[in-house]
Amino acid sequence: MEFIVNKDCFKQAISEVSKAISVKTSFPIMSGIKITASVDHLILVGSNSDIVIEKIIPLAISGVQMLKVIETGSSVIPAKYFSEIVKKLPGDIHVKINAKQMVTLQSGEIFTTLHAFQSDEYPSLPQIDESRFLKILCTELIEMIKQTAFAVAKNESKPVLTGVHLSFKENHLFCAATDSHRLALKEVTIDSSVTGSFIVPSTSLAEIIKLLSDETGYVHIFLSDYYIVFKLNSISLFSRVIEGSFPNVSGLLPTEARTIATFDRSNLLKGIDRAILFASEWKNKNVNLEINDGMKLRISSNSSEIGKIEEYQNIQEITGETEVSISLDGTFLMDALRAIKEDKVMLSFGGSMRPVLIEPVGNASYKQLISPVRT
Amino acid sequence: MEFIVNKDCFKQAISEVSKAISVKTSFPIMSGIKITASVDHLILVGSNSDIVIEKIIPLAISGVQMLKVIETGSSVIPAKYFSEIVKKLPGDIHVKINAKQMVTLQSGEIFTTLHAFQSDEYPSLPQIDESRFLKILCTELIEMIKQTAFAVAKNESKPVLTGVHLSFKENHLFCAATDSHRLALKEVTIDSSVTGSFIVPSTSLAEIIKLLSDETGYVHIFLSDYYIVFKLNSISLFSRVIEGSFPNVSGLLPTEARTIATFDRSNLLKGIDRAILFASEWKNKNVNLEINDGMKLRISSNSSEIGKIEEYQNIQEITGETEVSISLDGTFLMDALRAIKEDKVMLSFGGSMRPVLIEPVGNASYKQLISPVRT
Numbered sequence: 001m002e003f004i005v006n007k008d009c010f011k012q013a014i015s016e017v018s019k020a021i022s023v024k025t026s027f028p029i030m031s032g033i034k035i036t037a038s039v040d041h042l043i044l045v046g047s048n049s050d051i052v053i054e055k056i057i058p059l060a061i062s063g064v065q066m067l068k069v070i071e072t073g074s075s076v077i078p079a080k081y082f083s084e085i086v087k088k089l090p091g092d093i094h095v096k097i098n099a100k101q102m103v104t105l106q107s108g109e110i111f112t113t114l115h116a117f118q119s120d121e122y123p124s125l126p127q128i129d130e131s132r133f134l135k136i137l138c139t140e141l142i143e144m145i146k147q148t149a150f151a152v153a154k155n156e157s158k159p160v161l162t163g164v165h166l167s168f169k170e171n172h173l174f175c176a177a178t179d180s181h182r183l184a185l186k187e188v189t190i191d192s193s194v195t196g197s198f199i200v201p202s203t204s205l206a207e208i209i210k211l212l213s214d215e216t217g218y219v220h221i222f223l224s225d226y227y228i229v230f231k232l233n234s235i236s237l238f239s240r241v242i243e244g245s246f247p248n249v250s251g252l253l254p255t256e257a258r259t260i261a262t263f264d265r266s267n268l269l270k271g272i273d274r275a276i277l278f279a280s281e282w283k284n285k286n287v288n289l290e291i292n293d294g295m296k297l298r299i300s301s302n303s304s305e306i307g308k309i310e311e312y313q314n315i316q317e318i319t320g321e322t323e324v325s326i327s328l329d330g331t332f333l334m335d336a337l338r339a340i341k342e343d344k345v346m347l348s349f350g351g352s353m354r355p356v357l358i359e360p361v362g363n364a365s366y367k368q369l370i371s372p373v374r375t
Numbered sequence: 376m377e378f379i380v381n382k383d384c385f386k387q388a389i390s391e392v393s394k395a396i397s398v399k400t401s402f403p404i405m406s407g408i409k410i411t412a413s414v415d416h417l418i419l420v421g422s423n424s425d426i427v428i429e430k431i432i433p434l435a436i437s438g439v440q441m442l443k444v445i446e447t448g449s450s451v452i453p454a455k456y457f458s459e460i461v462k463k464l465p466g467d468i469h470v471k472i473n474a475k476q477m478v479t480l481q482s483g484e485i486f487t488t489l490h491a492f493q494s495d496e497y498p499s500l501p502q503i504d505e506s507r508f509l510k511i512l513c514t515e516l517i518e519m520i521k522q523t524a525f526a527v528a529k530n531e532s533k534p535v536l537t538g539v540h541l542s543f544k545e546n547h548l549f550c551a552a553t554d555s556h557r558l559a560l561k562e563v564t565i566d567s568s569v570t571g572s573f574i575v576p577s578t579s580l581a582e583i584i585k586l587l588s589d590e591t592g593y594v595h596i597f598l599s600d601y602y603i604v605f606k607l608n609s610i611s612l613f614s615r616v617i618e619g620s621f622p623n624v625s626g627l628l629p630t631e632a633r634t635i636a637t638f639d640r641s642n643l644l645k646g647i648d649r650a651i652l653f654a655s656e657w658k659n660k661n662v663n664l665e666i667n668d669g670m671k672l673r674i675s676s677n678s679s680e681i682g683k684i685e686e687y688q689n690i691q692e693i694t695g696e697t698e699v700s701i702s703l704d705g706t707f708l709m710d711a712l713r714a715i716k717e718d719k720v721m722l723s724f725g726g727s728m729r730p731v732l733i734e735p736v737g738n739a740s741y742k743q744l745i746s747p748v749r750t
Contacts, residue, residue, distance in 0.1 A: 081652060081681050088649045102682075110649065110686035274463045274485065277456060306456050307477075311485035 001073030002096040003037045005057065006066045007089055007107070013055045014083045016235060017046030019207050020053040021079045029117045032076035033083075035095075036119070037069045045125065046079065051204045052125060052238040053211070070096075076117040077103055085112055126227045126238055134168065134192030135218040138232065142212060144175050145205045147186045147339045147366055152202040153179035163199035165246040168223075170195070176249050177202070182332050183249055183369040184339065198228050199246055204239035211235060253367060254357055257348035259324050261291065262317040262361060265345040268297075269337040271311055275301040276330035278309045284373040287330035291315065294322030301330070316344065326352045327375045333358075336368045376448030377471040378412045380432065381441045382464055382482070388430045389458050391610060392421030394582050395428040396454045404492045407451035410470075411494070412444045420500065421454065426579045427500060427613040428586070445471075451492040452478055460487055501602045501613055509543065509567030510593040513607065517587060519550050520580045522561045522714045522741055527577040528554035538574035540621040543598075545570070551624050552577070557707050558624055558744040559714065573603050574621055579614035586610060628742060629732055632723035634699050636666065637692040637736060640720040643672075644712040646688055650676040651705035653684045659748040662705035666690065669697030676705070691719065701727045702750045708733075711743045 017033055025031050025048070034045040042057040059067050075097045086093065089107035097103045101116045145164070153161035158180075167174040173188045208230055212219065215232055222229040230237045272287055278301040279285040290298040297315055302308035326349060337345060342360035349356055358368040392408055400406050400423070409420040417432040434442050450472045461468065464482035472478045476491045520539070528536035533555075542549040548563045583605055587594065590607055597604040605612045647662055653676040654660040665673040672690055677683035701724060712720060717735035724731055733743040 078681070084652050085649065085684070088645065088652070090645070108686075109688070110646075110684070112649075112653075112682060112684040114682035115680070270463065270465070271485075274460065274487075277459050277463070278487075305490070306453070307487060307489035309460070309485070309487040311483075313484070 001035070001037045001075055002070040002094075003042060004068045004070070004092055004094045005042065006064075007086070007091055007093055009057055009061070009066045010093055011083075011086050013042075013044050013057055014079070014086055016055050016211060017044045017053045018079050018083055019210060020046040020048055020051050020237075022048045023080070029076055029121050031078055031080070032117055032122075033079045034074065034076045034119055034122045036074040037072050039069055039072060042067055042069070045122075047123070050201055050240055051207060053207070054125065054236045054238070056234040058234070073097065074119040075101065075103060076119050076122050077114060078116070081114060085114070126224070126229075128222045128227075128229055129224050130222070132194060132224070133220050133222045134173075134190055134194045135220050136173070136188070136190055138212050138215045138217055138219050140188055141219050141230075142209055143341075144173070144186050144188055145209055148175045148177040148184045149202045149205045150335050150339065151177040151179060151182050151184040151368070159242055160199055160244040160246050163201045163242040164205060165197060165199050165249075166228075167197040168192070168194045174250075176246065178247070178249055181329070181371050182336070183252060184336075185250065185253070185367045187365045194223065196223055197246070198223065199242040199244065200228055200239055201242060204237070208237055208239075211237060252355075252369060254348065254350050254354065254369075257320060257350050257357065259291070259318065259320040259322070259349045260346060261297070261315050261319075261324070261349070262344055262346050263297065263313065263315065265337055265340055265343055265360075267313055268345065269334060271299045271313055272330050272333050272337065274311065275299050275309055276334065277301075278303045278306055279330050281305060285330040286327045286373055286375060287333065288327050288375070289324065290326075291318070291322060291324040294318050324349045326356065326372050328356065328370055329373055332370045336370060339368070340366070376410070376412045376450055377445040377469075378417060379443045379445070379467055379469045380417065381439075382461070382466055382468055384432055384436070384441045385468055386458075386461050388417075388419050388432055389454070389461055391430050391586060392419045392428045393454050393458055394585060395421040395423055395426045395612075397423045398455070404451055404496050406453055406455070407492055407497075408454045408457060409449065409451045409494055409497045411449040412447050414444055414447060417442055417444070420497075422498070425576055425615055426582060428582070429500065429611045429613070431609040433609070448472065449494040450476065450478060451494050451497050452489060453491070456489060460489070501599070501604075503597045503602075503604055504599050505597070507569060507599070508595050508597045509548075509565055509569045510595050511548070511563070511565055513587050513590045513592055513594050515563055516594050516605075517584055518716075519548070519561050519563055520584055523550045523552040523559045524577045524580045525710045525714060526552040526554060526557050526559040526743070534617055535574055535619040535621050538576045538617040539580055540572060540574050540624075541603075542572040543567070543569045549625075551621065553622070553624055556704070556746050557711070558627060559711075560625065560628070560742045562740045569598065571598055572621070573598065574617040574619065575603055575614055576617060579612070583612055583614075586612060627730075627744060629723065629725050629729065629744075632695060632725050632732065634666070634693065634695040634697070634724045635721060636672070636690050636694075636699070636724070637719055637721050638672065638688065638690065640712055640715055640718055640735075642688055643720065644709060646674045646686055647705050647708050647712065649686065650674050650684055651709065652676075653678045653681055654705050656680060660705040661702045661748055661750060662708065663702050663750070664699065665701075666693070666697060666699040669693050699724045701731065701747050703731065703745055704748055707745050711745060714743070715741070 036043040094106040165176045175186045220231045275287045296312040300310040344361035411418045469481040540551045550561045595606045650662045671687040675685040719736035
């Protein structure tokens, strides 16, 4: 294998596929990046047990030459040092591998040699079923992930809850995440007749966000039994799906409320952020919400060690009973309020032991539920 | 004690004095900020065993009211939560302490209460001898610290080497730092007849840099037997000095060289930065420098695990012998090159076992020495 590649393009590709590589792995070859040089492109692959990221470097981008392949072939190069040295080389990089799996990288008068692995021991990529796919705007996919993935279970005792449930029905994608104390539900309209449902690990979705954060345009999603593949331009992310069945969470949404009150989202978020400082010694970061006269919301918290806080915020609108008293996990409430983009937020209370429904005002496609904590 | 203070001004002052407060301290009161309200100003003090930072908030700054003192007095408030809550309050803060040392902070409709300490248990500030002082431009002081403090000893086995030696003589300030493997010497012209010498902990100097990084104008330095005080506008930093005598390091500078060669500083720094990647398994981060024909510098390093690197850089000028071969600690050489501002750097070699003298071309006030490592 021998090729000359543009430094910035190579650096970017290495950085992208490196996101899938674990520093700690029991298999040394998995700490490497597999590079395959074909006559008209270079393929870089990085992977761990959950995800595989593949990046293609073509011969030219927008008419500017990026790559010249002198000899085809493949090799697996340890990612850590490879990535660091490529960052520090000044210009085009001439990569060459010899029969002893020694890779030389030359840039100007700089010559480096790295030990590499035989590529035939590297696992092959999962097959994609090209017929079963849909497309979604990059920005919509990212918003959907940001509005649900935070609510997954952080511990592994129920594996299905560590992922986001994606359910595809005629022109609709329903996303759900829950850790059994809170729930986030988001509905997106898509232009596809694909059906099926998949539980995608939240860690894979976090990588998707990093890879696509600066991108625009459509992401293609390919579905198969064990893998879901996200593909945009020259980059593909394969994620395993979590086996098992996801609980039927939409049935948990309350159909009626004792009190519905509307608040300024930003002010409410700031108030909870302050109250949480005094909730640090509580396991559930208890923050108390109270309405006494239908005019003001009282937010309070206290700590025997530090001190206490109480504040009053205006209620913009209220219907139903004008007395409310409930304790919520302040971090959950902050996550919920941060995930909403709209300025106004509506909280529906069903009683001090009933979950609170949180919705942006004027947007029925996003609903969250938080269970109260005992004081 | 009772006062109303501008939030941003108070936040800034708390942040500045907090720099002196250790999270871990055996004396709970030392985790607090001492606040003293006088009729016409507020004094905040934070301290640890090495430094004390004092900040004064006047009634008004540039004609804008900052402070209104309702009742004089003092208290010590736990820094961590005090600092966090003040950051999160929206406007002017009304601070009031009751007889039970409960501090209430009120801002709009937000009421918080924190437990505080009796201020009479807080140690009093060292006395300043107002007659023995000098002044130096803030930018010059910062440059001087940045050009020397990195070279101090990181372990405490010889306490005097953990500080920077400041030696004041008629209109001159000489600064020296060494860990016995490398040495940095800097001379600054000052307008003062103060004499004396002091070893200032590098940790105190690091705080000085943080406090003064955005400042201009003159810093006043007050000298006493056990303390050195840096004072600029409304802020003062008291640092203990390290007792003991500093070695006579200026005698270590070589008076002659076998080879003197000039390089582009930035290119040399980049070359060492690359070579160091392959020196990670060596205790001393060995990087080899070689000149064979008087035309090129060869920089190389190798690792049995990772691989190897070699590169060639142009020599701009060379006098003396045209053959050089030496191994240096790459991190020391990078520190040395980073501390120099000038574009060109001159290295004087006295042989493979002799220290290398490093100087910016055209600036005789700054000299560094690095001892070679055995290969």
